[in-house]
Amino acid sequence: MKKRVLVTGSLGFIGSYFVELLLKKGYYVINIDKMTYAARKDLDFNKYQNYEFIEEDIVKLKHLPPNIDYLVNFAAESHVDNAILSNGVFFESNVYGVYNLLELLRGKDPADVPIFIHISTDEVYGDIFSDSHKETDMLKPSNPYAATKSAAEQLIFAWGRTYGIKYKICRSSNNYGYGQYPEKLIPKTILYTFENKKMTIHGNGSARREWTYVSDNVEGIYLVMEKGVAGEIYNISSNEEYSVLEIVKMILKEMGKPEDFYVFVEDRPGQDIRYSIDSSKMKNLGWRPEMTLKQYLSEYIKLSKENFNKK
Template sequence: MYRILVTGGAGFIGSHFVRRLLRRDDVSRVTVLDALTYAGHTENLGKSLLDPRLTFVHGNILDAPLVDELMARHTAVVHFAAESHVDRSLTRAGTFLTTNVLGTQTLAASAGRHGIEKFVHVSTDEVYGSLSEGSASEDDPLRPGVPYAASKAAGDLVALSHFQTYGLPLCVTRSSNNYGPHQFPEKVVPLFITSLLRGEKVTLHGQGQHVRNWLHVEDNCAGVELGLYEGKPGEIYNVGGGTDLTCRNLTAKLLDLCGKDWDSVTYVPDRQANDLRYSMLWDKISALGFRPIRDLDEGLAETVAWYRRNPDRWAPLTRTPYVARTTDATTPAAGEEARAH
């Protein structure tokens, strides 16, 4: 039976993954460690909090004594916790490095001391940097272009060094952009949806031609689950297979679903740090049996419907100073939570 510590488990992707774990018969304990910063909320866990196998711990991955105490009770770790929003990383790079690099070091070192059987470090396609053509494989060099991506790339290397140096049974997953219900409204999909539902305009940088691959959060969680159960220690697995869209094309879909037209869109000059295109090959995770199953149009419709039904969950959040009302498609996948937990 598995006893699994999930960092950042009250964030967007982490909470979906926790619910997935609790549907398994071979999991006897799930502990969520989350700092409950602005993007993490226990409400994301919903009815899972009633499951006697789930324990929630409010704490920080940089708290080494707490991490050690929790690590001793578990057999596996899935590490989502991270600072994740690109725009915020441009002005708070130090915070991103502290959480995403030193936090990962704290967890990996503790996992080694306590003989953890499997450690999954969740990362992002942004570590490969912008690609004008082709797609990145797991063996390609890392060329992060913004502080967020640089901090995740550094965290990946720290994590992998614990396999190489100490034999920690660790693998890394890197996913493309995630979308779905419960996402904090600073990333482009929930930001545009909540803005449009409030009757506000949304903003595109440049001509909206930045290309991202969109993967439903449940599909990403399926990939992370495969990494946990089937992933080979020391390996990296790209979790892709979603749908490539320009930000303009994504905006068109969201306008239609929200019953708005292009009068709700304004354009601003592109910012300097704005990678044009991300793309990954995902043959390795496919060989383990991974197949994304969520259709983009159905997934976006489901996501818009969730935000329509749950204004009490997101309306208060849009009034915080953390939500940038101007954004683009440069949003990470994993982490949300991964997203500052």
């Protein structure tokens, strides 16, 4: 019998790709999403028979459905700039929401407790100037978003050790792909360029990030869910690294704009200089990223243009 998976934050950017993957593989999927501004409105999973949707906040959720094999938690406030301006909702969803899920797991009949797969981020490590963070490295978050993601992990470790909750944690690098809310670097640059507005770049654009294609990331999360070891953490990154300025220039070039069609604005307070994570553990599980940003960009712009023209 195919497994039953409860996915939270399932209408967000990464969660939606994950749900699509599970539905296509024939899993029974129960989606929970609060439908914040970031939830995708362009999806119709209801066409699948093996799908159920519950509109709910993970902070307020009172029960977990019975007979689920995995609970995969994508639900979070995810944008660093928003967290810098107003961090309360980040604490609510990213920390208290995880606390509530852990307590609901703890309250279940021991014979019916699913494995908790938690989606975290490379931001929990803070920055690194050379080399790459390993899963065993200390967590040293620099901004309020990263701090809430790190705090959630600390709760999971403690609930695992004290109450025996079985968990696996995925720490992913920045993702890219169609469907991401246009507050994030790549879709925002594409949107601004369509609107003939100059993209704004924090500081001098030298902050460096690693970029993983969203479908590669969700294949990795799926592998961790099915083959990963309980109690383990997995870094997931294609290790394709660019500065913010390099990304913006790459997009401008692809869209036929002058390569200086941007404006520098004040840097993010707490800006991390560089993130990099070592994904050897994922490679040992058999994971290989298949896409690169350079390969995908023209398709991304084409899809975004079709969507832009519909408005």
